[in-house]
Amino acid sequence: MANTAHAHAAAAQGETRRDFLLHSTIAVGAVGGAMMVWPLIHSMNPAADTLSLSTTEFSVAGIAEGSGITVVWRGKPVFVRHRTAAEIETAKKDDTADLRDPQTDAVRAQKPDFLILVGICTHLGCIPLGMKATEPRGDFGGWFCPCHGSHYDTSGRIRRGPAPANLEVPPYTFLSDTTVRIG
Ligand code: FES
Incomplete structure (x- = not known):
């Protein structure tokens, strides 16, 4: 029984990872000018492989309000x-809601417009x-993990389901109004 559950979870995870690759491809194609993301990443990391493994740079200029992109870091x-x-x-x-992993939105988003x-x-x-408008975003309008039903809010905080913590905010810096470096 445990093995079956484990296999199921692994299959679900594998499915989701494949979905991520598919969705990433779609997202890059769908967001206007988003094909610029990958050339930008590479051109702005001239130290090549070593640096590109530890940092990722991209532009938020082409991301329409209400939508998003997925980058790899x-x-x-x-x-x-x-x-x-x-x-x-x-x-x-919801900063004052009953949060499982209490954090204010101000702590989680350097610029309120862009959540990373x-x-x-x-x-x-x-x-x-x-990440896509056609995908379920859960009961709190952020993200929904279908593997076991975790709901995240519009700050990426865990609000319902088995996940113990908020979606992680990576270390990042706005190099300009529109250019971000992660890592
Ligand atoms: S991996 Fe279990 S709810 Fe997301």
Whole structure:
């Protein structure tokens, strides 16, 4: 029984990772000008392989409000969402909610418009859904991990389900108004 459950979880995780690759490809194709992301990453990391493994640079200029892109940092998916005013307002309002992993939105987003998160569920490592408008975003409007039903809010905080912690905020710096370096 345990083996079956484990196999199921592994299959679900594998499915989700494949989905991530597929979704990443779609996202890069769908966001206007997003094909610029990859050339930008490579051109801005002239120290090549070593640096590109530890840092990722990209532009948020082409991300429409309400949508997002997924970039890769150290082999991990990183969600970059351009939040709407309503999403930001909800996130700030819920600073005082009963949070499992209490953090204010201000701590999690250097610029409220752009939320940057490692896109790996803190339960068992699936890739949550919600980067595409057609995907479920859970009961709190952020992300939903279908593997075991974890719901994250518009600040990426865990609000329901088995995940123990918020989606991780990676170390990042705004090099300009639109250029971000992760790592
Ligand atoms: S991996 Fe279990 S809920 Fe996300």
